Amino acid sequence: MNTAVKSALNTSKQLSQQSISSLNASYMNNIQLFTNYNFREYFKRKYQREFEKLNKEFATNDSNAINHYEQLTEELRLIKRQTIINQLYKFDELIVEQK
Template sequence: MSTAPSTTQVLSLYREFLRNATKFNNYNFKNYFIRRSRDAFNSGKTLKTQEEITNAYTKAQQELEVLKRQSLISRLYSFEKLVVEPLNGSHKK
């Protein structure tokens, strides 16, 4: 049986999720996956047993691979900017 991942490994996985979520070109997809990543890792705080933690970590690694593929596909297509998005990439008032 494998050991539970360390805190450093979990944080690294979380950062990788956020990095890949921000690579989406579409504003709605980008914000959805950022929110989804935060919610998933916050719900993981309640896991107690080593087996639960290991299973959740393994599942998250698999989901990260899917997220990486989808963000790559998203970058192949361009989308028009939405009204809520700044046109030049920065928001200044």
């Protein structure tokens, strides 16, 4: 478990809204690193839904919130690896991306 996760979860396994917000910000920062528009938009939508679900679980003191949080921290590591792989390949810019 990395230091960010350790600092987010204290010894009594309690989540805080700040730790959830911090994890969400980490996701959005890493998702922006995708060079492909389709991947970027897909992961934005996917993890917005995941964080809405986590926030709902946290608000209702659901016991699954901690497990869901830990699952999302593992998936963040996956996203980081995927962005590195994605940056190795050149994709043509789509029409929707043109500024």
